[in-house]
Amino acid sequence: MVLIGTAGFSYKDWKGVFYPEDIKDGEMLAFYAKHFPCVELDFAYYQMPSVRTMEGLARKVPDGFGFCVKANKAMTHELKGAEGEANEADNEAAFRAFADALQPMTCRGSLGCVLAQFPWGFKRTQENVDYIRRFRDRLKDMDVVVEFRNREWIRPDTFEFLRAEGLGFCAVDEPRLRGLVPPMAEATSDIAYVRFHGRNAEKWWKHEQAWERYNYLYSEAELEEWIPRIKALDTRAAKTYVLFNNCHAGQAAENARMLRDMMRLDLGD
Numbered sequence: 001m002v003l004i005g006t007a008g009f010s011y012k013d014w015k016g017v018f019y020p021e022d023i024k025d026g027e028m029l030a031f032y033a034k035h036f037p038c039v040e041l042d043f044a045y046y047q048m049p050s051v052r053t054m055e056g057l058a059r060k061v062p063d064g065f066g067f068c069v070k071a072n073k074a075m076t077h078e079l080k081g082a083e084g085e086a087n088e089a090d091n092e093a094a095f096r097a098f099a100d101a102l103q104p105m106t107c108r109g110s111l112g113c114v115l116a117q118f119p120w121g122f123k124r125t126q127e128n129v130d131y132i133r134r135f136r137d138r139l140k141d142m143d144v145v146v147e148f149r150n151r152e153w154i155r156p157d158t159f160e161f162l163r164a165e166g167l168g169f170c171a172v173d174e175p176r177l178r179g180l181v182p183p184m185a186e187a188t189s190d191i192a193y194v195r196f197h198g199r200n201a202e203k204w205w206k207h208e209q210a211w212e213r214y215n216y217l218y219s220e221a222e223l224e225e226w227i228p229r230i231k232a233l234d235t236r237a238a239k240t241y242v243l244f245n246n247c248h249a250g251q252a253a254e255n256a257r258m259l260r261d262m263m264r265l266d267l268g269d
Contacts, residue, residue, distance in 0.1 A: 002234050003066060003112075004260050005038040006252040007195070007245040017250030029060045036256060038066040038112055040195075040243045045070040045117075048097050055104035066112030067105055068145075068193075068241055072098050075135070076118050095138040106142065112241060113143035113191050115170065120149040120179065129161060136165045145170050145193045145241075151179050162188035169193070171233075173226065175201035185229040192237035194230060196255065198246040215248045218255045220262065227263060 009032040015021050019031060032039065041057075043049070049069070057067065074094035105111035116135055122128055136144055146162065147170035148154070162169050171185040174197040185194065198216025207213050233240045242259065244252035 001238065002230060002240045002242060002263065002265060003038045004242045004256050004263075004265065005036040005040065005068075005244075006247060006256050007040040007243050008042050008247055008252075009039050011247060011250070013248070014250040014253060018253040029057060033061040033065050035253075037064065038068060038241055038243075040068040040070060040115065040241075040245075042070045042245075044098075044101075045073050045076075048072050048074070048094070049101040051101050051104060054101050058104050058108050058110050061110065063109075065110055066239075066241070067110055068112045068243065069102060069105075069114055071114055071116045076116055076122075079122070079131070092138075099139060099142070102142065111142065112239070113145050113168065113193070114139055115145050115147060115193070117147040117170070118149060122148070123150060124152045124155075124158070132161075132167070133165055136167055143168065143189070143191045145189075145191055147172065147193075147195065148181055151181055154181055154184065159186050159188055168237075170195055171229070172197060173199070173222075175199050175204050177201055177204060180204075183225070183229075185226075185233050187233050187236035190238040192233035192240040194226065194233070194240070194242045196226075196242075196244045196246060196252075198251075211248045214246045215251075216246045217251045218246070218258070220258065223255065223259050223262060226259075230263070 010025060010028050015023060019028060023031060072094055074091050075098065102111055132146060145168035159169060166189055168189040168191040169186045170193040172181050172195050173183050174180055196218065198214045200213060200216045203212045203215065230240060230242060244256045246252050246255065
């Protein structure tokens with residue numbers, strides 16, 4: 001099952017592009033859920049989510065809608081040690097708080113998975129392999145998908161490790177820059193995952209605002225490159241989430257609808 005959506009839904013610059021001009025912020029998710037079957041909640045990375053917030057979101061969507069929740073930065077980015085190596089004693093409380101906050105979604109069956117996106121500086125060391133294993137253990141009742149930003153992780157034994165631990169691999173489309181992850185797709189668990197970050201090579205490393213990195217609108221030809229890969233993932237995974245992270249000015253919603261139509265998926269609208 002291929003499920004297409006966007007990374008986030010609450011953006012003021014989507015009004016008049018995807019949302020009606022006069023829509024209220026509190027009405028956005030219900031409107032969004034009429035057009036897409038899933039969403040990635042990136043805000044959970046920046047601030048630890050609360051039970052109340054997650055319960056409120058879960059109430060606004062229909063049965064079958066899926067939330068993919070990005071792990072909080074305390075769990076993936078605020079790690080101590082050389083080469084980004086983790087000290088697990090520093091963030092046990094963060095894992096507990098995160099897992100507790102997601103209980104309303106797990107109880108309702110609306111939690112798609114947890115996305116653990118590690119930074120480029122999180123290198124492939126034994127310490128970090130062990131940390132990913134502990135990450136899996138701490139969220140043992142949830143499906144977890146791992147996104148690497150550093151190319152040195154992309155090797156056969158990494159995929160073997162993910163499969164052994166029951167962890168999904170996040171395929172990415174991003175600029176073809178040295179050291180970044182190439183556009184390849186692997187299914188290492190029942191959950192397959194693809195993130196479209198855009199191909200704005202000029203602003204990837206040099207930008208003043210974070211959104212500049214993801215300011216990109218894909219063409220049909222660029223999306224066409226991924227359709228065989230997504231179909232291949234769909235034959236190997238129970239669910240294949242495809243999320244667009246090029247959110248500036250509604251570009252993610254436009255590309256999500258474009259890919260949906262190209263793949264002839266009936267997702268509402």
